[in-house]
Amino acid sequence: MVETLADTVRVYLLLVRMWSRAAWAYRTSFVLLTVATAVVTGLDIVAILLIFAHTPRLADFTLPEVMFLYGTSSTAFYLADSILGTVDRLGGHVKAGTFDVMLLRPARALVQVAADQFTPRRLGKVAQAVTVLVVSLSLLDVPWTPSRALLVPLMVAAGAVIYGAIWVSGAAFQFVATDASEALNAFTFGGNFLTQYPLVIYGREWLWALTWIVPLAFVNWQPALYVLGRPDPLGLPLAFRFVSPAVALALAVVAALAWRAGVRHYRSTGS
Amino acid sequence: MRVYVEVALRGFRRHATYRSAAVAGAFTNTMFGFIRAYVLIALWQARPQLGGYDVVDAVTFAFLTQTLIAPVAVFGAPLELGERVRTGDVAMDLQRPADFQGWWLAADLGRALFALGFRGVVPLAAGALAFRLDLPTEPHVWLAFAVSTLLAVVVSFALRYLVALSAFWLLDDRGVHAIAGIAAMFFSGLLLPLVAFPGWLGAFARALPWAAIIQVPADVFLGEHTGAGLAGALGFQAAWAVILLALGRLVTAAAAGKVVVHGG
Numbered sequence: 001m002v003e004t005l006a007d008t009v010r011v012y013l014l015l016v017r018m019w020s021r022a023a024w025a026y027r028t029s030f031v032l033l034t035v036a037t038a039v040v041t042g043l044d045i046v047a048i049l050l051i052f053a054h055t056p057r058l059a060d061f062t063l064p065e066v067m068f069l070y071g072t073s074s075t076a077f078y079l080a081d082s083i084l085g086t087v088d089r090l091g092g093h094v095k096a097g098t099f100d101v102m103l104l105r106p107a108r109a110l111v112q113v114a115a116d117q118f119t120p121r122r123l124g125k126v127a128q129a130v131t132v133l134v135v136s137l138s139l140l141d142v143p144w145t146p147s148r149a150l151l152v153p154l155m156v157a158a159g160a161v162i163y164g165a166i167w168v169s170g171a172a173f174q175f176v177a178t179d180a181s182e183a184l185n186a187f188t189f190g191g192n193f194l195t196q197y198p199l200v201i202y203g204r205e206w207l208w209a210l211t212w213i214v215p216l217a218f219v220n221w222q223p224a225l226y227v228l229g230r231p232d233p234l235g236l237p238l239a240f241r242f243v244s245p246a247v248a249l250a251l252a253v254v255a256a257l258a259w260r261a262g263v264r265h266y267r268s269t270g271s
Numbered sequence: 272m273r274v275y276v277e278v279a280l281r282g283f284r285r286h287a288t289y290r291s292a293a294v295a296g297a298f299t300n301t302m303f304g305f306i307r308a309y310v311l312i313a314l315w316q317a318r319p320q321l322g323g324y325d326v327v328d329a330v331t332f333a334f335l336t337q338t339l340i341a342p343v344a345v346f347g348a349p350l351e352l353g354e355r356v357r358t359g360d361v362a363m364d365l366q367r368p369a370d371f372q373g374w375w376l377a378a379d380l381g382r383a384l385f386a387l388g389f390r391g392v393v394p395l396a397a398g399a400l401a402f403r404l405d406l407p408t409e410p411h412v413w414l415a416f417a418v419s420t421l422l423a424v425v426v427s428f429a430l431r432y433l434v435a436l437s438a439f440w441l442l443d444d445r446g447v448h449a450i451a452g453i454a455a456m457f458f459s460g461l462l463l464p465l466v467a468f469p470g471w472l473g474a475f476a477r478a479l480p481w482a483a484i485i486q487v488p489a490d491v492f493l494g495e496h497t498g499a500g501l502a503g504a505l506g507f508q509a510a511w512a513v514i515l516l517a518l519g520r521l522v523t524a525a526a527a528g529k530v531v532v533h534g535g
Contacts, residue, residue, distance in 0.1 A: 058313050
Protein backbone atom coordinates (compact mmCIF):
# COMPACT_ATOMS: atom_id res chain seq x y z
CA MET A 1 0.00 0.00 0.00
CA VAL A 2 1.39 3.35 -0.98
CA GLU A 3 0.47 5.88 1.65
CA THR A 4 0.59 9.49 0.58
CA LEU A 5 0.99 12.51 2.81
CA ALA A 6 -2.67 13.34 2.10
CA ASP A 7 -3.70 9.94 3.50
CA THR A 8 -1.66 10.53 6.64
CA VAL A 9 -3.27 13.93 7.17
CA ARG A 10 -6.74 12.48 6.50
CA VAL A 11 -6.25 9.72 9.09
CA TYR A 12 -4.90 12.25 11.58
CA LEU A 13 -7.92 14.53 11.13
CA LEU A 14 -10.28 11.56 11.43
CA LEU A 15 -8.74 10.61 14.79
CA VAL A 16 -8.78 14.23 15.92
CA ARG A 17 -12.51 14.45 15.20
CA MET A 18 -13.21 11.24 17.08
CA TRP A 19 -11.25 12.34 20.16
CA SER A 20 -12.87 15.80 20.10
CA ARG A 21 -16.28 14.19 20.35
CA ALA A 22 -15.06 11.98 23.18
CA ALA A 23 -13.79 15.04 25.09
CA TRP A 24 -17.20 16.66 24.73
CA ALA A 25 -18.82 13.76 26.63
CA TYR A 26 -17.69 15.22 30.00
CA ARG A 27 -19.04 18.70 29.44
CA THR A 28 -18.34 20.45 32.76
CA SER A 29 -14.81 19.15 32.70
CA PHE A 30 -14.41 20.19 29.08
CA VAL A 31 -15.54 23.78 29.70
CA LEU A 32 -13.43 24.11 32.86
CA LEU A 33 -10.40 22.64 31.11
CA THR A 34 -10.81 25.03 28.18
CA VAL A 35 -10.90 28.01 30.54
CA ALA A 36 -8.05 26.55 32.58
CA THR A 37 -5.76 26.02 29.62
CA ALA A 38 -6.40 29.52 28.29
CA VAL A 39 -5.65 31.00 31.73
CA VAL A 40 -2.67 28.82 32.60
CA THR A 41 -0.88 29.72 29.40
CA GLY A 42 -1.63 33.34 30.20
CA LEU A 43 0.11 33.09 33.59
CA ASP A 44 3.58 33.14 32.06
CA ILE A 45 2.82 36.50 30.49
CA VAL A 46 1.37 37.75 33.80
CA ALA A 47 4.71 36.84 35.42
CA ILE A 48 6.50 38.85 32.74
CA LEU A 49 4.16 41.81 33.30
CA LEU A 50 4.74 41.61 37.08
CA ILE A 51 8.51 41.62 36.47
CA PHE A 52 8.20 44.70 34.29
CA ALA A 53 6.09 46.38 36.96
CA HIS A 54 9.38 46.60 38.89
CA THR A 55 11.78 47.53 36.12
CA PRO A 56 11.53 49.16 32.66
CA ARG A 57 14.21 46.84 31.24
CA LEU A 58 15.25 43.24 31.88
CA ALA A 59 18.85 42.59 30.78
CA ASP A 60 18.44 45.70 28.59
CA PHE A 61 15.34 44.30 26.84
CA THR A 62 12.07 46.28 26.95
CA LEU A 63 8.61 44.82 27.65
CA PRO A 64 7.49 44.79 23.97
CA GLU A 65 10.73 43.01 23.05
CA VAL A 66 10.24 40.32 25.72
CA MET A 67 6.58 40.02 24.68
CA PHE A 68 7.80 39.44 21.12
CA LEU A 69 10.11 36.65 22.33
CA TYR A 70 7.25 35.19 24.38
CA GLY A 71 4.76 35.45 21.49
CA THR A 72 7.00 33.83 18.88
CA SER A 73 8.22 31.03 21.15
CA SER A 74 4.80 30.24 22.62
CA THR A 75 2.90 30.35 19.32
CA ALA A 76 5.39 27.87 17.86
CA PHE A 77 5.34 25.76 21.02
CA TYR A 78 1.57 25.52 21.37
CA LEU A 79 1.13 24.81 17.65
CA ALA A 80 3.46 21.83 18.05
CA ASP A 81 1.75 20.89 21.33
CA SER A 82 -1.72 20.96 19.72
CA ILE A 83 -0.63 18.82 16.80
CA LEU A 84 1.52 16.18 18.50
CA GLY A 85 2.12 17.06 22.17
CA THR A 86 0.57 13.81 23.35
CA VAL A 87 3.43 11.75 21.86
CA ASP A 88 5.11 12.22 25.26
CA ARG A 89 2.65 9.61 26.61
CA LEU A 90 4.33 6.91 24.53
CA GLY A 91 5.88 5.32 27.61
CA GLY A 92 2.39 4.92 29.09
CA HIS A 93 1.15 3.29 25.88
CA VAL A 94 4.08 0.86 25.93
CA LYS A 95 3.43 -0.06 29.57
CA ALA A 96 -0.32 -0.45 29.15
CA GLY A 97 0.10 -2.46 25.95
CA THR A 98 -2.01 0.01 23.94
CA PHE A 99 0.92 0.64 21.60
CA ASP A 100 0.58 -2.95 20.34
CA VAL A 101 -3.01 -2.17 19.39
CA MET A 102 -1.85 0.90 17.46
CA LEU A 103 0.69 -1.14 15.51
CA LEU A 104 -2.07 -3.52 14.44
CA ARG A 105 -4.30 -0.78 13.03
CA PRO A 106 -3.95 0.22 9.37
CA ALA A 107 -2.56 3.69 10.15
CA ARG A 108 0.85 5.02 11.08
CA ALA A 109 1.64 4.52 14.76
CA LEU A 110 3.08 8.05 15.09
CA VAL A 111 -0.13 9.57 13.73
CA GLN A 112 -2.18 7.56 16.21
CA VAL A 113 0.00 8.49 19.20
CA ALA A 114 -0.02 12.16 18.13
CA ALA A 115 -3.81 12.29 17.76
CA ASP A 116 -4.44 10.25 20.92
CA GLN A 117 -6.87 12.01 23.28
CA PHE A 118 -6.81 15.16 21.16
CA THR A 119 -8.98 17.94 22.54
CA PRO A 120 -9.94 21.19 20.80
CA ARG A 121 -9.25 23.13 23.97
CA ARG A 122 -5.53 23.08 23.12
CA LEU A 123 -6.22 25.62 20.40
CA GLY A 124 -7.05 28.10 23.19
CA LYS A 125 -3.37 28.13 24.12
CA VAL A 126 -2.38 28.96 20.55
CA ALA A 127 -4.90 31.82 20.49
CA GLN A 128 -3.48 33.22 23.74
CA ALA A 129 0.10 33.14 22.40
CA VAL A 130 -0.90 34.69 19.06
CA THR A 131 -2.66 37.52 20.94
CA VAL A 132 0.54 38.38 22.83
CA LEU A 133 2.52 38.21 19.58
CA VAL A 134 0.13 40.59 17.78
CA VAL A 135 0.16 43.04 20.70
CA SER A 136 3.96 42.98 20.79
CA LEU A 137 4.15 43.63 17.03
CA SER A 138 1.96 46.70 17.46
CA LEU A 139 4.13 47.98 20.32
CA LEU A 140 7.56 47.29 18.82
CA ASP A 141 9.44 50.32 17.59
CA VAL A 142 11.28 48.81 14.59
CA PRO A 143 11.24 49.76 10.89
CA TRP A 144 9.16 47.01 9.27
CA THR A 145 11.20 46.14 6.19
CA PRO A 146 9.94 43.20 4.04
CA SER A 147 12.74 40.94 5.31
CA ARG A 148 11.81 41.66 8.93
CA ALA A 149 8.10 41.12 8.30
CA LEU A 150 8.73 37.85 6.44
CA LEU A 151 11.01 36.50 9.12
CA VAL A 152 8.24 36.58 11.78
CA PRO A 153 5.93 33.88 10.28
CA LEU A 154 8.99 31.95 9.13
CA MET A 155 10.47 31.79 12.65
CA VAL A 156 7.14 30.69 14.12
CA ALA A 157 6.84 27.87 11.55
CA ALA A 158 10.47 26.80 12.04
CA GLY A 159 10.06 26.99 15.82
CA ALA A 160 6.99 24.75 15.68
CA VAL A 161 8.95 22.16 13.68
CA ILE A 162 11.86 22.36 16.15
CA TYR A 163 9.54 21.75 19.13
CA GLY A 164 7.75 18.97 17.22
CA ALA A 165 11.10 17.31 16.51
CA ILE A 166 12.07 17.52 20.20
CA TRP A 167 8.75 15.93 21.18
CA VAL A 168 9.07 13.06 18.71
CA SER A 169 12.73 12.45 19.65
CA GLY A 170 11.75 12.41 23.33
CA ALA A 171 8.94 9.97 22.57
CA ALA A 172 11.36 7.71 20.68
CA PHE A 173 13.65 7.75 23.74
CA GLN A 174 10.77 6.30 25.76
CA PHE A 175 11.00 3.07 23.78
CA VAL A 176 14.22 2.61 25.78
CA ALA A 177 13.19 4.32 29.04
CA THR A 178 9.42 4.03 29.48
CA ASP A 179 9.31 6.07 32.70
CA ALA A 180 11.32 9.01 31.38
CA SER A 181 8.45 11.12 30.02
CA GLU A 182 9.02 13.79 32.68
CA ALA A 183 12.62 14.35 31.55
CA LEU A 184 11.24 15.36 28.16
CA ASN A 185 9.37 18.22 29.87
CA ALA A 186 12.71 19.88 30.59
CA PHE A 187 13.26 20.31 26.86
CA THR A 188 9.68 20.99 25.73
CA PHE A 189 8.03 23.04 28.50
CA GLY A 190 11.48 24.04 29.77
CA GLY A 191 12.51 25.08 26.27
CA ASN A 192 9.39 27.18 25.86
CA PHE A 193 9.84 28.85 29.27
CA LEU A 194 13.53 29.48 28.59
CA THR A 195 13.03 31.09 25.18
CA GLN A 196 10.37 33.48 26.50
CA TYR A 197 13.21 35.54 27.96
CA PRO A 198 16.23 37.07 26.21
CA LEU A 199 18.81 34.28 26.20
CA VAL A 200 21.56 36.67 27.37
CA ILE A 201 20.23 36.39 30.94
CA TYR A 202 21.55 32.79 31.11
CA GLY A 203 25.16 33.82 30.50
CA ARG A 204 27.60 32.96 27.73
CA GLU A 205 28.08 29.25 28.52
CA TRP A 206 24.35 28.47 28.43
CA LEU A 207 23.92 30.63 25.34
CA TRP A 208 26.64 28.61 23.63
CA ALA A 209 25.03 25.32 24.69
CA LEU A 210 21.60 26.51 23.51
CA THR A 211 23.08 27.32 20.10
CA TRP A 212 25.29 24.29 19.49
CA ILE A 213 24.03 21.42 21.72
CA VAL A 214 20.26 21.84 22.21
CA PRO A 215 19.62 24.37 19.43
CA LEU A 216 16.71 26.17 21.10
CA ALA A 217 18.36 29.49 20.17
CA PHE A 218 16.99 28.95 16.66
CA VAL A 219 13.37 28.78 17.85
CA ASN A 220 13.21 32.54 18.19
CA TRP A 221 16.42 34.08 19.61
CA GLN A 222 18.57 34.22 16.48
CA PRO A 223 15.83 35.46 14.10
CA ALA A 224 14.53 37.84 16.81
CA LEU A 225 17.94 39.51 17.04
CA TYR A 226 17.52 40.46 13.40
CA VAL A 227 13.89 41.59 13.75
CA LEU A 228 14.71 43.66 16.85
CA GLY A 229 17.90 45.03 15.27
CA ARG A 230 20.19 43.84 18.05
CA PRO A 231 23.78 42.55 17.85
CA ASP A 232 24.46 38.89 18.70
CA PRO A 233 26.20 38.63 22.10
CA LEU A 234 28.10 35.59 20.77
CA GLY A 235 29.13 37.53 17.65
CA LEU A 236 27.85 34.87 15.24
CA PRO A 237 27.65 35.84 11.53
CA LEU A 238 24.50 37.51 10.18
CA ALA A 239 23.56 34.32 8.28
CA PHE A 240 22.69 32.64 11.60
CA ARG A 241 19.63 34.89 11.93
CA PHE A 242 18.10 33.14 8.90
CA VAL A 243 19.04 29.46 9.29
CA SER A 244 16.16 28.44 11.61
CA PRO A 245 14.26 26.61 8.81
CA ALA A 246 17.37 24.58 7.97
CA VAL A 247 17.95 23.73 11.65
CA ALA A 248 14.27 22.74 11.93
CA LEU A 249 14.54 20.46 8.90
CA ALA A 250 17.70 18.80 10.20
CA LEU A 251 16.10 18.18 13.62
CA ALA A 252 12.97 16.77 11.96
CA VAL A 253 15.12 14.27 10.05
CA VAL A 254 16.91 13.26 13.26
CA ALA A 255 13.54 12.84 15.02
CA ALA A 256 12.15 10.70 12.20
CA LEU A 257 15.20 8.45 12.27
CA ALA A 258 15.02 8.16 16.07
CA TRP A 259 11.33 7.26 15.90
CA ARG A 260 11.95 4.57 13.27
CA ALA A 261 14.82 3.13 15.26
CA GLY A 262 12.54 3.13 18.32
CA VAL A 263 9.71 1.29 16.58
CA ARG A 264 12.18 -1.26 15.20
CA HIS A 265 13.69 -1.73 18.67
CA TYR A 266 10.24 -2.17 20.23
CA ARG A 267 9.61 -5.66 21.61
CA SER A 268 6.25 -5.19 23.36
CA THR A 269 5.89 -5.87 27.07
CA GLY A 270 5.19 -9.56 26.70
CA SER A 271 2.61 -11.79 28.39
CA MET B 272 -2.87 4.59 64.44
CA ARG B 273 -0.77 1.69 63.21
CA VAL B 274 -2.88 1.23 60.14
CA TYR B 275 -2.11 4.81 58.99
CA VAL B 276 1.62 4.28 59.48
CA GLU B 277 1.35 1.13 57.37
CA VAL B 278 -0.63 2.98 54.68
CA ALA B 279 2.01 5.75 54.64
CA LEU B 280 4.77 3.14 54.28
CA ARG B 281 2.93 1.55 51.36
CA GLY B 282 2.56 4.99 49.76
CA PHE B 283 6.31 5.49 50.14
CA ARG B 284 7.17 2.08 48.70
CA ARG B 285 4.74 2.39 45.85
CA HIS B 286 6.43 5.53 44.60
CA ALA B 287 9.88 4.15 45.35
CA THR B 288 9.17 1.44 42.75
CA TYR B 289 9.36 3.94 39.90
CA ARG B 290 12.96 5.05 40.32
CA SER B 291 13.62 6.06 36.73
CA ALA B 292 10.51 8.26 36.83
CA ALA B 293 11.93 9.93 39.96
CA VAL B 294 15.28 10.48 38.23
CA ALA B 295 13.55 11.98 35.18
CA GLY B 296 11.48 14.24 37.43
CA ALA B 297 14.51 15.36 39.42
CA PHE B 298 16.31 16.22 36.18
CA THR B 299 13.41 18.37 34.96
CA ASN B 300 12.97 20.10 38.33
CA THR B 301 16.68 20.91 38.32
CA MET B 302 16.66 22.35 34.79
CA PHE B 303 13.69 24.55 35.70
CA GLY B 304 15.59 25.60 38.81
CA PHE B 305 18.40 26.93 36.65
CA ILE B 306 16.07 28.73 34.22
CA ARG B 307 14.12 30.35 37.06
CA ALA B 308 17.31 31.27 38.91
CA TYR B 309 18.62 33.19 35.89
CA VAL B 310 15.29 34.99 35.38
CA LEU B 311 15.27 36.01 39.06
CA ILE B 312 18.94 37.07 38.88
CA ALA B 313 18.06 39.36 35.95
CA LEU B 314 15.16 40.84 37.93
CA TRP B 315 17.17 41.29 41.14
CA GLN B 316 20.04 42.86 39.18
CA ALA B 317 17.56 45.46 37.94
CA ARG B 318 15.97 45.80 41.40
CA PRO B 319 18.36 44.78 44.22
CA GLN B 320 16.58 44.24 47.58
CA LEU B 321 13.19 43.78 45.89
CA GLY B 322 10.71 42.45 48.46
CA GLY B 323 13.39 42.20 51.13
CA TYR B 324 15.32 39.48 49.27
CA ASP B 325 18.85 39.93 47.99
CA VAL B 326 20.00 38.16 44.85
CA VAL B 327 21.36 35.17 46.83
CA ASP B 328 17.95 34.77 48.51
CA ALA B 329 16.25 34.92 45.11
CA VAL B 330 18.51 32.21 43.65
CA THR B 331 18.01 30.06 46.76
CA PHE B 332 14.27 30.57 46.38
CA ALA B 333 14.39 29.33 42.76
CA PHE B 334 16.12 26.05 43.65
CA LEU B 335 14.37 25.45 46.98
CA THR B 336 10.93 25.81 45.42
CA GLN B 337 11.90 23.31 42.70
CA THR B 338 12.77 21.00 45.59
CA LEU B 339 9.32 21.52 47.14
CA ILE B 340 7.35 21.02 43.89
CA ALA B 341 7.34 17.22 44.05
CA PRO B 342 6.51 16.79 47.77
CA VAL B 343 3.66 19.33 47.70
CA ALA B 344 2.63 18.04 44.25
CA VAL B 345 1.82 21.43 42.75
CA PHE B 346 1.90 19.99 39.23
CA GLY B 347 1.49 16.47 40.48
CA ALA B 348 -0.95 13.93 39.23
CA PRO B 349 -4.35 14.32 40.93
CA LEU B 350 -5.06 12.11 43.92
CA GLU B 351 -5.98 8.65 42.69
CA LEU B 352 -9.18 9.11 44.67
CA GLY B 353 -10.77 11.13 41.84
CA GLU B 354 -10.15 8.30 39.38
CA ARG B 355 -11.60 5.82 41.88
CA VAL B 356 -14.75 7.92 42.18
CA ARG B 357 -15.14 7.85 38.39
CA THR B 358 -14.66 4.09 38.16
CA GLY B 359 -16.75 3.37 41.23
CA ASP B 360 -13.89 1.70 43.13
CA VAL B 361 -14.42 4.31 45.84
CA ALA B 362 -17.35 2.22 47.15
CA MET B 363 -14.74 -0.27 48.35
CA ASP B 364 -12.66 2.49 50.02
CA LEU B 365 -15.72 3.71 51.92
CA GLN B 366 -16.19 0.22 53.40
CA ARG B 367 -12.76 0.15 55.02
CA PRO B 368 -12.67 0.11 58.83
CA ALA B 369 -10.43 3.18 58.86
CA ASP B 370 -11.05 6.89 58.53
CA PHE B 371 -11.53 7.70 54.83
CA GLN B 372 -9.74 11.06 54.83
CA GLY B 373 -7.03 9.80 57.21
CA TRP B 374 -6.34 6.85 54.91
CA TRP B 375 -5.72 9.10 51.90
CA LEU B 376 -3.71 11.59 53.97
CA ALA B 377 -1.44 8.82 55.23
CA ALA B 378 -0.87 7.52 51.70
CA ASP B 379 -0.07 11.04 50.50
CA LEU B 380 2.38 11.69 53.35
CA GLY B 381 4.24 8.51 52.36
CA ARG B 382 4.38 9.71 48.77
CA ALA B 383 5.61 13.16 49.85
CA LEU B 384 8.38 11.69 52.00
CA PHE B 385 9.74 9.71 49.07
CA ALA B 386 9.40 12.74 46.76
CA LEU B 387 11.33 14.96 49.20
CA GLY B 388 14.03 12.49 50.12
CA PHE B 389 14.86 10.98 46.75
CA ARG B 390 13.77 13.53 44.22
CA GLY B 391 13.58 16.86 46.00
CA VAL B 392 17.16 17.03 47.25
CA VAL B 393 18.55 17.00 43.69
CA PRO B 394 17.60 20.54 42.55
CA LEU B 395 18.82 22.10 45.81
CA ALA B 396 22.11 20.15 45.72
CA ALA B 397 22.68 21.07 42.06
CA GLY B 398 21.89 24.71 42.81
CA ALA B 399 24.31 24.71 45.76
CA LEU B 400 27.07 23.39 43.49
CA ALA B 401 26.50 25.99 40.78
CA PHE B 402 25.65 29.07 42.88
CA ARG B 403 26.21 30.51 46.33
CA LEU B 404 22.98 29.74 48.19
CA ASP B 405 21.62 31.03 51.48
CA LEU B 406 21.45 27.69 53.35
CA PRO B 407 20.40 27.77 57.00
CA THR B 408 23.30 27.31 59.41
CA GLU B 409 21.37 26.96 62.66
CA PRO B 410 19.70 23.61 63.52
CA HIS B 411 16.51 25.25 64.75
CA VAL B 412 15.92 26.79 61.30
CA TRP B 413 16.19 23.33 59.72
CA LEU B 414 13.76 22.01 62.33
CA ALA B 415 11.30 24.84 61.65
CA PHE B 416 11.66 24.18 57.92
CA ALA B 417 10.86 20.48 58.45
CA VAL B 418 7.68 21.37 60.37
CA SER B 419 6.76 23.98 57.75
CA THR B 420 7.24 21.49 54.91
CA LEU B 421 5.07 18.91 56.68
CA LEU B 422 2.33 21.52 57.12
CA ALA B 423 2.73 22.52 53.44
CA VAL B 424 2.14 18.92 52.37
CA VAL B 425 -0.95 18.67 54.60
CA VAL B 426 -2.43 21.92 53.21
CA SER B 427 -1.69 20.76 49.67
CA PHE B 428 -3.26 17.36 50.41
CA ALA B 429 -6.38 18.99 51.86
CA LEU B 430 -6.80 21.07 48.69
CA ARG B 431 -6.22 18.12 46.34
CA TYR B 432 -8.60 16.01 48.43
CA LEU B 433 -11.37 18.57 47.88
CA VAL B 434 -10.59 18.57 44.16
CA ALA B 435 -10.81 14.77 44.02
CA LEU B 436 -14.13 14.76 45.89
CA SER B 437 -15.62 17.08 43.25
CA ALA B 438 -15.71 13.96 41.06
CA PHE B 439 -18.67 12.75 43.15
CA TRP B 440 -20.72 15.52 41.55
CA LEU B 441 -18.96 16.09 38.21
CA LEU B 442 -17.95 12.44 37.56
CA ASP B 443 -14.65 13.74 36.19
CA ASP B 444 -12.30 15.82 38.35
CA ARG B 445 -9.76 16.66 35.63
CA GLY B 446 -11.25 20.08 34.88
CA VAL B 447 -11.31 21.15 38.53
CA HIS B 448 -7.81 19.70 38.93
CA ALA B 449 -6.55 21.88 36.06
CA ILE B 450 -8.10 25.05 37.55
CA ALA B 451 -6.77 24.23 41.01
CA GLY B 452 -3.33 23.62 39.49
CA ILE B 453 -3.29 27.10 37.97
CA ALA B 454 -4.32 28.74 41.21
CA ALA B 455 -1.62 26.77 43.00
CA MET B 456 1.09 27.73 40.55
CA PHE B 457 0.26 31.42 40.56
CA PHE B 458 -0.61 32.01 44.21
CA SER B 459 1.98 29.70 45.78
CA GLY B 460 4.89 31.84 44.62
CA LEU B 461 6.20 29.26 42.20
CA LEU B 462 5.77 31.47 39.15
CA LEU B 463 7.29 34.49 40.84
CA PRO B 464 8.07 34.87 44.57
CA LEU B 465 5.07 36.43 46.30
CA VAL B 466 7.43 39.08 47.74
CA ALA B 467 7.72 40.40 44.16
CA PHE B 468 3.92 40.71 43.77
CA PRO B 469 3.11 44.42 43.94
CA GLY B 470 0.85 46.06 46.53
CA TRP B 471 -2.61 44.65 47.26
CA LEU B 472 -2.04 41.65 44.98
CA GLY B 473 0.90 40.61 47.15
CA ALA B 474 -1.08 41.03 50.39
CA PHE B 475 -4.02 39.12 48.90
CA ALA B 476 -1.82 36.27 47.61
CA ARG B 477 -0.06 35.93 50.97
CA ALA B 478 -3.36 35.40 52.81
CA LEU B 479 -4.50 32.51 50.57
CA PRO B 480 -3.87 28.84 51.40
CA TRP B 481 -1.49 28.41 48.43
CA ALA B 482 1.01 30.72 50.14
CA ALA B 483 1.24 28.05 52.83
CA ILE B 484 2.42 25.52 50.23
CA ILE B 485 5.53 27.21 48.77
CA GLN B 486 6.12 30.80 49.90
CA VAL B 487 5.90 30.22 53.66
CA PRO B 488 8.25 27.18 53.82
CA ALA B 489 10.67 29.03 51.53
CA ASP B 490 10.65 32.09 53.80
CA VAL B 491 11.21 29.86 56.83
CA PHE B 492 14.19 28.28 55.05
CA LEU B 493 15.61 31.70 54.14
CA GLY B 494 15.30 32.78 57.80
CA GLU B 495 12.88 35.60 56.95
CA HIS B 496 10.83 34.74 60.05
CA THR B 497 12.21 34.71 63.58
CA GLY B 498 10.67 34.42 67.04
CA ALA B 499 7.00 35.39 67.10
CA GLY B 500 7.06 35.89 63.33
CA LEU B 501 8.10 32.26 62.88
CA ALA B 502 5.32 31.05 65.17
CA GLY B 503 2.90 33.21 63.20
CA ALA B 504 4.05 31.73 59.88
CA LEU B 505 3.66 28.15 61.13
CA GLY B 506 0.34 29.08 62.73
CA PHE B 507 -0.87 30.46 59.40
CA GLN B 508 -0.10 27.12 57.75
CA ALA B 509 -1.67 25.12 60.59
CA ALA B 510 -4.83 27.25 60.46
CA TRP B 511 -5.31 26.59 56.74
CA ALA B 512 -4.59 22.89 57.28
CA VAL B 513 -7.30 22.64 59.95
CA ILE B 514 -9.85 24.68 57.97
CA LEU B 515 -9.35 22.74 54.73
CA LEU B 516 -9.25 19.32 56.40
CA ALA B 517 -12.48 20.15 58.26
CA LEU B 518 -14.08 21.26 55.00
CA GLY B 519 -12.92 17.98 53.47
CA ARG B 520 -14.70 16.05 56.24
CA LEU B 521 -17.95 17.91 55.62
CA VAL B 522 -17.75 17.24 51.89
CA THR B 523 -16.87 13.59 52.52
CA ALA B 524 -20.02 13.15 54.59
CA ALA B 525 -22.12 14.77 51.85
CA ALA B 526 -20.44 12.66 49.15
CA ALA B 527 -20.80 9.36 51.02
CA GLY B 528 -24.56 9.96 51.11
CA LYS B 529 -24.55 10.24 47.34
CA VAL B 530 -22.83 6.95 46.57
CA VAL B 531 -25.01 4.45 44.80
CA VAL B 532 -23.46 1.02 44.46
CA HIS B 533 -24.70 -0.81 41.40
CA GLY B 534 -24.75 -4.48 42.21
CA GLY B 535 -24.70 -7.30 39.75
